[in-house]
Amino acid sequence: MPELPEVEITRRNLERWALGRRVVEAQAEVCRLLEGCTAATFRKRLRGRALEDIERRGKYLLATFDGDVGLLCHLGMNGRWLRRHAGEHAPQHARAVLHLDDDQTLFYANARLLGRLATGPVDRLRASPGWSSLGVDPLRDRFTPSVLRSVLAGRRAPVKNVLMDQHRIAGLGNIQAAEALWLARIHPTTPADALDRREVERLHRGILRTLRDTIAESEGDEIEYVGEGGDAPNPFRVYQHEGEACSRCGDTVMRIRMAGRSTFFCPSCQPEA
């Protein structure tokens, strides 16, 4: 499920589970997620290291261990970090494992192998293309309406596509972009540089609101998940609500295709320019 909110939840989980803990054993499956290191170097670099910091930028996670060892991680479309206690079985599609010094085990599971796992000196990981080319992170960096205006400036492309361009603004994906645009009452195909000041301000608020609300929502889920899981209802405002009534105006939510992705919007609340 990973866009910025889920990656942030993952970061908090890892921090809570493992900050200050030592990795007593590490393994990784040889697959295309593993970048620039073999299963042997993965193990050698991480074994014996204590986790000192876990940070997020956009949809990337960077864990720092003592001895200047880093683990850079992208969850792709399906990736997750899960915790298991001693004796519990590994999750499906576990691709990497960190055994901690308190008998907990952390699993990186990823069914589709979309994503990335890289180890190495922290500075080298920070300089790698994925991390170093990220745009402004709305929850981490200084993110004001004027910063957003400069992100959108000079872009004729549809505003939704620009919002999903990780090199410009990092962390929004197909869901969060749709949600932010609905909150801001802006049609997704509007050329980015056609937004006026008021619209940019609404979009700025919409981005922060959907990210914060989704994070809060996911935290609530975690608690409920411990018990039993029925199917949670769609927590989003327009995403995947095609054919249903817009919760704001009652008109029918539409779906169009943009750059190969389903794009949901309300034709009344988000009129085409």
Added chain:
DNA sequence: ACGGATGTTCGCGC
């Protein structure tokens, strides 16, 4: 069975 899925990267045509 078929189509679509929360991501990124690459090649192609313009």
Added chain:
DNA sequence: CGCGCGAACATCCG
């Protein structure tokens, strides 16, 4: 250089 598009990746779910 930049943009839109489609494909590719491998699996799951409805």
